[in-house]
Amino acid sequence: LFPKINAVSEVPVSKQVLQFSSRASYLNWLSVQYNWDDIKLSGFLHIGDTSPAVHEIHSRLILLGDSDKSLQLSDVYTAEIATAVRNFQRRHGLHADAVIGPDTLKWLNLNPQRRAQLLSQNMEDKIHFMANLSERYLLVNIPAYELLLSDNGEIALRSRVIVGKPKKPTPILTSEIKSMVINPSWRVPRSILEDDLLPKVKMNGDFFTQRNFKVFNYQNQKIEKSPEEWQQLANGQFPYRLEQMPGTNNALGRYKFYFPNDFSVYLHDTVNPKLFSNANRALSSGCIRIEKVDELANWIANSLVDNKQLWSQLKITRETTKWFPLNAVLPVHLVYWTAWIDDSGLTQFRDDIYALQR
DSSP states (O other): OOOOOGGGGGSSSHHHHHHHHHHHHHHHHHHSSOOOOOOOOSSSSSSTTTHHHHHHHHHHHHHHHSSOOOOSSBBBOHHHHHHHHHHHHHTTTTTOOBBBOOHHHHHHOOOOHHHHHHHHHHHHHHHHHHOOOOSEEEETTTTEEEEEEEEEEEEEEEEEEEEEOSOOOOEEEEEEEEEHHHHHHHEEEEIIIIIIIHHHHHHHHTTHHHHTEEETTTTTTEEOOOOOHHHHHHHHHOOOOOEEOOSSTTTTTTTTOOOOOOOOOEEEOSSOOOGGSSSSOOSSOOOOETTHHHHHEEEEEEEHHOOOOHHHTTOOOOSOOEEEEEEEOOOOOOESEEEEOTTOOOOEEEOOOTTTOO
């Protein structure tokens, strides 16, 4: 329905405004011209299934630009319609499995007028924000679960990320990465200790030992207890702090990227990379885990670290912790855009995971 366009960063602001305004106008027109009552299904819809809803689903996929096939008077969910469903699912951050369930149906039922509203408010924010960026920066769009690294106005890296869960959201902020840590230790925040770790200690008194944690009092003295004593302490007011030593079990993985902020969040690696395959990646306690963390660390080391020889030496170890100051800061922006036009000219929508948008 719309021509392909270049990436937002590569076209003039005036053209960007025309692009999203045109799409918003079309979506508003759809809301007037077509009935957009909720489609209802009694269960999941798979390829080959028959349902009276198939005709209406395919009609909406055509109107929204996800299908270029002619509308057929048929109730059969065909492979051709499934291709359109996968296109639609990808544009909404869903698993592109062609199975029509509650998540896909929710987006199919979203009124075009609401789509237009979301696209307009997010694109206006994005265009204004991007116009003020330098040529080198790191940007994380929280609802998109995506990190972009820009260098000299070109995308140097694109990576999936994991962000904070709704109860512990990743904050929206701008700061500067000033240092990178290889083989970091992890000082556990009190909230994570109480909410996440002590319940595990109640079940398993060897948890601290198995996960390479050391326990200290607030005079920085190391505390030793038996598994039974740890379990008992975990059931009361735990009077100590916790630090996980570097190694293969460390929750931060190989790398930590530090930037000053008031929320004690940072970018880091993970020991559970399987979670990057989840469609919903709002899973952390506020920090941002990076899938292509090796690529980011190597880019920073090559571009912004002076002692490259020491960096190369420490990369083969897992126990030695070393902070590397950067010779120039790397601006970092954590933003919150749930609708935008992508590099291919497709309109993208994502869940408002923190319920921030009206």
